[in-house]
Amino acid sequence: MITTGRILLGLALLACWEWGHRVAGNLFVASPMEVVQRLREIVEDGSLWGHAASTLWITALGFAIGFFFGVLLPFLLDQSERATKAIEPAVLASMGIPKFALAPLLILWFGIGDAPKVVIIAFMTFYMIFISTFSGLRGVDHKLIVMAKIVGADPMKLARDVLWRSLQPYMFAGLKVALPRALSAAIVGEFLVADKGLGYMIEHARQMGDTTGVFTGIVVVTALVLGLNWLLERLQAKVMAWRPKDASVAH
Amino acid sequence: MHKARTVLDRVLVVAGVIALWQMASLSAGAYWVPAPWPVLKTLWAMAQSGALARHASYTFQAAAWGFLIGGLPGAVLPFILRRMPRLSAILDPYLVGGYGIPKLALAPLFILWFGIGIESKIAVVASVVFFLVFFNTTAGVRAIDPKLVQMARLVGASELLIARRVIWPSAVPFIFAGLRVSTPYAIGGAVIAELISSNRGLGYLVQLGAMNFKTVEVFAAILAITLIVIGANALVNGIERRLLRWRPANALNKDAASGGM
Amino acid sequence: MNAAAPLLEIDGLGKRFPSRDGRSMSPWVIQNLSFSVKDGEFVTIIGPSGAGKSTLLNMLAQTDAPSEGEIRFRGKPVREAGARLSPGLDCQIGYVFQDDTLLPWRTTIDNVLFPLEAQGRLDDASRARAETLMKAVGLNGFERYYPHELSGGMRKRAALIRTLVYDPPIILMDEPFGALDAQTRVQLQEDLLRLWEAGRKTILFITHDIAEAIALGDRTLVLSRAPTHIIGDHSIDIPRPRNLRDIYAVPQFAGLYETIRAQVQ
Structure with a gap:
C-alpha cells in the first residue's frame, strides 16, 4: 500500500514535470524525455565523466584537508582546558564568515584554478568535522577511560580502543553532513569560477539559455549527492553494528 | 579569578x-x-554613504521572505502529517531526498525561472529553510511522549486541545532549533545567490569589489556579512534562551549545524 | 617483604577536594580512615549514602590521590610522595564499577578479553580461562553479543569476569549489584561467592545493603558520615559455604544485622 503510494507519487511528480514543460514551455522547464536523451549523449561522448571527475577530485582534496585539521584541532585542544576556553568563541565567531563570499577574494589570490574551490571546501569541511570531533571528545564516557587504565591499557591502546571508537558515531554524524555538503560546495564553487566540472556544466548551460542542459546537470548532481548519502548510510550501518538501533547522534 | x-x-x-x-x-x-585598519575605515565609509544599508537591506529582504515562505510550511506541515501516518510514510523518501538535494545547486534553475531579481534569491533561501525547519519540527512532533497524548485523550481532551496543549509545547523547542539553524543559512543562501548573479545585495558587494580589484572593499564586505551573521545568530539565540529558559543548553552543540555556510 | 604484613594497609587516609573557584578546599570528605586487609579476605564495606565510599575505592584503585595518609600494598607504599598515580597499580588491583563499563563496541567475549589484550597476555591459555569463566557464570552462547543485547545481570557478569580473567590479587567492587532486581542479585552473589571460593582473591566490596554485606563478607566495616572514618569492624563468623537464599535463617544473622544497623543509623 505504502510502496504503491510511493511509486504513484513518483509517477505523479514525473507527470507534473511533463505537464510543467508543456505549460511553461521549453525555455523554463525542459522536457523529461529530452533530459534523458541529453543524459545519454553526455554519457556516450564522455563529457559527463570529465566534468564529474573534476568535481569529485576537488571535493576529495578539499574534504581531506578540512577533515585533517577538523580532527587535529579538537585533539590538540583536548590537551588544555584553558586553550579551549580561550579560542572557543573565536572559532564559533569565525563560523559566521560566509565561505562562498570568500570566492572572489580567493580567485584574486590564487587565480581561477582549483585552489579557490579547494580552499572553500576545506574551510566548510573543517567546521563541520571540528564540531563533531569536539563534541565527540567531550562525550567520551570518562568511566570507560578509567576502566581501561585500570586493566592496563597504555595510551595507544586507550586512544585506539576507547577514544577512537567513542568518537565514531560523532564522526559519522559529521561525515554524513560534511561529505554531501563538500560536494555541493564544489558545485557551487564551480558556478562561481570554473572551466570544467558539474557546476560549470550547469552554469554554462544556464548562460547559454540551454534549459535542458541545466535540468540534466541538476539531475546528475542530485543523483550524485543522494547516492553519496545512501553509501554513507550503508557504511555507517556496517561499521556501527554494535549500537542499539534507536540510538543516534543528532546533527 | x-x-x-x-x-x-x-x-x-x-x-x-x-x-x-x-x-x-x-x-x-x-x-x-589589506590591513585591518583600512578595512574598518572602508566599512565605516560604506556604512556612512548608505551603501551598506542599501545592500544589506536587499539581502535581508531576500533572507526574510525566504525564511517566511520556507519556514512557515516547514513548521506547519509536520503537525498536519502527524494525523496522516500513511501519507507521511508515502512522502517520507521524497522529503528525505529533498533534504539531501544540494539546494544551492538549484540556484541556476531558480535564476532561470525567476530572473536575476530578488525572487530567485527568495526561492533559494526558501528551499533551504523549508527542509531544515521541516525536519527539526518533525523530530519535535515525534519526540512527544505518546503516553502524554494517551493520557490527554483518556481524560477527554479534544484533538484540538491535545494539539494545542500537549503537542505544540513539546514541539516548540524543536521548531526553534530549526529556525535557529536556518538563520545563518537564510543569510548565507541569499548571499550565495547574489554572488552567482545579481546587481544588488551584500554578495554583489563582494563581487563588485573583486571585479574592480579593490581587495579592501572585498574584505570590508565579507567582514560586514560576518558581523551580520554573528549578530543574527546572537539575536535568535537570545530570543530562544528567553523563551525556553527551562531547557539546558550546550553552546557548541547548538551551533553545530550552522557551520556549513 | 614481610610475610606477616597484611596485603593492604590504609593508614590515616584523608581526602578533600578543591572548591569550585579553585582557591580554597572543601571540608574533609574522608578523614583519619585506617584499616587493613589480609590476603584472601572478603571484606564488605557499608556506610550511609554520601559517605565517600566511591572516593575511598578510587583512592585505593589509584585513580585519585589521597590528600593525606598512606596506602601500603604488601608492606610498601603504593606511591612516592608527589609521584604520578598508576591506576590499578600495574594490574594488581582490579575494579568492578557500579556501572558495568563494558565497551559498547566490543562483543561480550572481546570485552572479557580486553584486559588481557591491553596487558599483552592474550594466548591460548588465557583464552581458555576466559571461556571457562564465561561458562561458570552462564554466559556461554552469548560470546558474540554486544552489551546492548544483554540483560543487566548478564552485563554485570561480563564485567565481573572481565576483572577475574587477569587475576589481580585485590578486587575492588563498588556496589556492583545495586541496580539489579532481587532474583538476579542473589544469583550474582552466588556466582561471585563460588568464584571467590575457588580462587580466594582479596575482595573489598562496597554496598549499602546490610544483608548483602553480612551474606558475602568475612568481615564488615562500617563507615561513618562525612568526614568518613571507620566506626565498626565486625567479624562475620557464618561458616562457608553459605546458602545465600537462607542467610536470614542463620542464627548469627539477626544479631549482626541489628548491631550493624544501629551503627549505620
Whole structure:
C-alpha cells in the first residue's frame, strides 16, 4: 500500500514535470524525455565523466584537508582546558564568515584554478568535522577511560580502543553532513569560477539559455549527492553494528 | 579569578588574530591583503554613504521572505502529517531526498525561472529553510511522549486541545532549533545567490569589489556579512534562551549545524 | 617483604577536594580512615549514602590521590610522595564499577578479553580461562553479543569476569549489584561467592545493603558520615559455604544485622 503510494507519487511528480514543460514551455522547464536523451549523449561522448571527475577530485582534496585539521584541532585542544576556553568563541565567531563570499577574494589570490574551490571546501569541511570531533571528545564516557587504565591499557591502546571508537558515531554524524555538503560546495564553487566540472556544466548551460542542459546537470548532481548519502548510510550501518538501533547522534 | 583569566585569554586570541592579519598584510602587500585598519575605515565609509544599508537591506529582504515562505510550511506541515501516518510514510523518501538535494545547486534553475531579481534569491533561501525547519519540527512532533497524548485523550481532551496543549509545547523547542539553524543559512543562501548573479545585495558587494580589484572593499564586505551573521545568530539565540529558559543548553552543540555556510 | 604484613594497609587516609573557584578546599570528605586487609579476605564495606565510599575505592584503585595518609600494598607504599598515580597499580588491583563499563563496541567475549589484550597476555591459555569463566557464570552462547543485547545481570557478569580473567590479587567492587532486581542479585552473589571460593582473591566490596554485606563478607566495616572514618569492624563468623537464599535463617544473622544497623543509623 505504502510502496504503491510511493511509486504513484513518483509517477505523479514525473507527470507534473511533463505537464510543467508543456505549460511553461521549453525555455523554463525542459522536457523529461529530452533530459534523458541529453543524459545519454553526455554519457556516450564522455563529457559527463570529465566534468564529474573534476568535481569529485576537488571535493576529495578539499574534504581531506578540512577533515585533517577538523580532527587535529579538537585533539590538540583536548590537551588544555584553558586553550579551549580561550579560542572557543573565536572559532564559533569565525563560523559566521560566509565561505562562498570568500570566492572572489580567493580567485584574486590564487587565480581561477582549483585552489579557490579547494580552499572553500576545506574551510566548510573543517567546521563541520571540528564540531563533531569536539563534541565527540567531550562525550567520551570518562568511566570507560578509567576502566581501561585500570586493566592496563597504555595510551595507544586507550586512544585506539576507547577514544577512537567513542568518537565514531560523532564522526559519522559529521561525515554524513560534511561529505554531501563538500560536494555541493564544489558545485557551487564551480558556478562561481570554473572551466570544467558539474557546476560549470550547469552554469554554462544556464548562460547559454540551454534549459535542458541545466535540468540534466541538476539531475546528475542530485543523483550524485543522494547516492553519496545512501553509501554513507550503508557504511555507517556496517561499521556501527554494535549500537542499539534507536540510538543516534543528532546533527 | 578563573573567569578573569579566561576573558584575558580571549582578548589575547583576538589581538593575536588581528596581529596576524596585520603581519599578513605587511608581508603580502596591502593590495593582496589589506590591513585591518583600512578595512574598518572602508566599512565605516560604506556604512556612512548608505551603501551598506542599501545592500544589506536587499539581502535581508531576500533572507526574510525566504525564511517566511520556507519556514512557515516547514513548521506547519509536520503537525498536519502527524494525523496522516500513511501519507507521511508515502512522502517520507521524497522529503528525505529533498533534504539531501544540494539546494544551492538549484540556484541556476531558480535564476532561470525567476530572473536575476530578488525572487530567485527568495526561492533559494526558501528551499533551504523549508527542509531544515521541516525536519527539526518533525523530530519535535515525534519526540512527544505518546503516553502524554494517551493520557490527554483518556481524560477527554479534544484533538484540538491535545494539539494545542500537549503537542505544540513539546514541539516548540524543536521548531526553534530549526529556525535557529536556518538563520545563518537564510543569510548565507541569499548571499550565495547574489554572488552567482545579481546587481544588488551584500554578495554583489563582494563581487563588485573583486571585479574592480579593490581587495579592501572585498574584505570590508565579507567582514560586514560576518558581523551580520554573528549578530543574527546572537539575536535568535537570545530570543530562544528567553523563551525556553527551562531547557539546558550546550553552546557548541547548538551551533553545530550552522557551520556549513 | 614481610610475610606477616597484611596485603593492604590504609593508614590515616584523608581526602578533600578543591572548591569550585579553585582557591580554597572543601571540608574533609574522608578523614583519619585506617584499616587493613589480609590476603584472601572478603571484606564488605557499608556506610550511609554520601559517605565517600566511591572516593575511598578510587583512592585505593589509584585513580585519585589521597590528600593525606598512606596506602601500603604488601608492606610498601603504593606511591612516592608527589609521584604520578598508576591506576590499578600495574594490574594488581582490579575494579568492578557500579556501572558495568563494558565497551559498547566490543562483543561480550572481546570485552572479557580486553584486559588481557591491553596487558599483552592474550594466548591460548588465557583464552581458555576466559571461556571457562564465561561458562561458570552462564554466559556461554552469548560470546558474540554486544552489551546492548544483554540483560543487566548478564552485563554485570561480563564485567565481573572481565576483572577475574587477569587475576589481580585485590578486587575492588563498588556496589556492583545495586541496580539489579532481587532474583538476579542473589544469583550474582552466588556466582561471585563460588568464584571467590575457588580462587580466594582479596575482595573489598562496597554496598549499602546490610544483608548483602553480612551474606558475602568475612568481615564488615562500617563507615561513618562525612568526614568518613571507620566506626565498626565486625567479624562475620557464618561458616562457608553459605546458602545465600537462607542467610536470614542463620542464627548469627539477626544479631549482626541489628548491631550493624544501629551503627549505620
